[in-house]
Amino acid sequence: MTQNSHQTLGEFIxxxxxxxxxxxxxxxxxxxxxxxxxxxxxYKVNKAGLVNILGEYGNENVQGEKQQKLDVFANETFIETxxxxxxxxxxxxxxxxxxxxxxxxxxxVNSKYVVLIDPLDGSSNIxxxxxxxxxxxxYRRVSEPGxxxxxxxxxxxxxxxxxxxxxVYGTSTMLVYTTGNGVNGFTLNPGIGTFYxxxxxxxxxxxxxIYSVNEGNYVKFPQGVKNFIKYCQTExxxxxxxxxxxxxxxxxxxxxxxxxxxxxxxxxxxxxQGKLRLLYECNPMAYIAEQAGGKASxxxxxxxxxxxxxLHQRVPFFCGSKNLVEKAEEFMAQNPE
Ligand SMILES: O=P(O)(O)OC[C@H]1O[C@](O)(COP(=O)(O)O)[C@@H](O)[C@@H]1O
Ligand SMILES: [Mg+2]
Ligand SMILES: [Mg+2]
Numbered sequence: 001m002t003q004n005s006h007q008t009l010g011e012f013i014x015x016x017x018x019x020x021x022x023x024x025x026x027x028x029x030x031x032x033x034x035x036x037x038x039x040x041x042x043y044k045v046n047k048a049g050l051v052n053i054l055g056e057y058g059n060e061n062v063q064g065e066k067q068q069k070l071d072v073f074a075n076e077t078f079i080e081t082x083x084x085x086x087x088x089x090x091x092x093x094x095x096x097x098x099x100x101x102x103x104x105x106x107x108x109v110n111s112k113y114v115v116l117i118d119p120l121d122g123s124s125n126i127x128x129x130x131x132x133x134x135x136x137x138x139y140r141r142v143s144e145p146g147x148x149x150x151x152x153x154x155x156x157x158x159x160x161x162x163x164x165x166x167x168v169y170g171t172s173t174m175l176v177y178t179t180g181n182g183v184n185g186f187t188l189n190p191g192i193g194t195f196y197x198x199x200x201x202x203x204x205x206x207x208x209x210i211y212s213v214n215e216g217n218y219v220k221f222p223q224g225v226k227n228f229i230k231y232c233q234t235e236x237x238x239x240x241x242x243x244x245x246x247x248x249x250x251x252x253x254x255x256x257x258x259x260x261x262x263x264x265x266x267x268x269x270x271x272x273q274g275k276l277r278l279l280y281e282c283n284p285m286a287y288i289a290e291q292a293g294g295k296a297s298x299x300x301x302x303x304x305x306x307x308x309x310x311l312h313q314r315v316p317f318f319c320g321s322k323n324l325v326e327k328a329e330e331f332m333a334q335n336p337e
Contacts, residue, residue, distance in 0.1 A: 208260025
């Protein structure tokens, strides 16, 4: 792997494509298209209040959530940017009920990749100028190229991902991704419109003193989670830990990756499967966490080994520093649901 701190994302993608077992340059073109779509979304996010893109769009998505204008803009931007470049044969998105087969001139796009995407993560923070993100997950299709794309091409376990990443539109805009050879972070220089390698070889500290969970749901949590939160708050050893919760998965995950910590979105009496979606939120973040030395589970099972059944299925999510996730799992095992 070649790295120098002033390397651009474009150079990094090209210079490291040989590390990718299926390397033909196709994945590099796909990653470059995601980079382009990210810049277009970033341009809107940064001046959201000035360009009438705050507030609700007026529709509900398949999750029953009110779509924000920026959800729709980001969704359309990623779908258009990837489709026009014929770098994917199919796209599944949080904002679309079904997957989209990409056709060019009515013919099947001959790409071997499908992408699953959360175009705008942390939607509840858009209107209040708190950082939001984008999450993507890439697989090789399982159906034969040239044949219709199938649901099976998307319902693959996370351990089959060939690449995954997220973007944080925060104080600066960062894109963090992996193709299975470690995790690297790039910061956008808005003046030039170029991403530069700013965080090479990211590693999550094994331990940490930050826990991120919406404690407003405390009474609905499983006993194991309640006990883990009490453990974090107990004055003992290097505890109590610090509670930090932004309410944007990308931003909470990113902070915990840099500082050490755990993010939890457990099941609750109101949502037995939790809130986060396995395919385009938990799998990509779990792949990045593991590639950076961290861990991700649903409290019991490794997220990446879960066999998906539905496009928008949800799973409880425990992710971050290895020792903290294992501690939380200990409490879950002591109080099985
Ligand atoms: O407001 P809650 O229930 O704590 O949920 C916050 C979580 O939901 C999400 O906003 C879900 O993602 P979307 O915004 O993409 O739907 C996560 O980013 C975040 O961690
Ligand atoms: Mg999300
Ligand atoms: Mg979203």
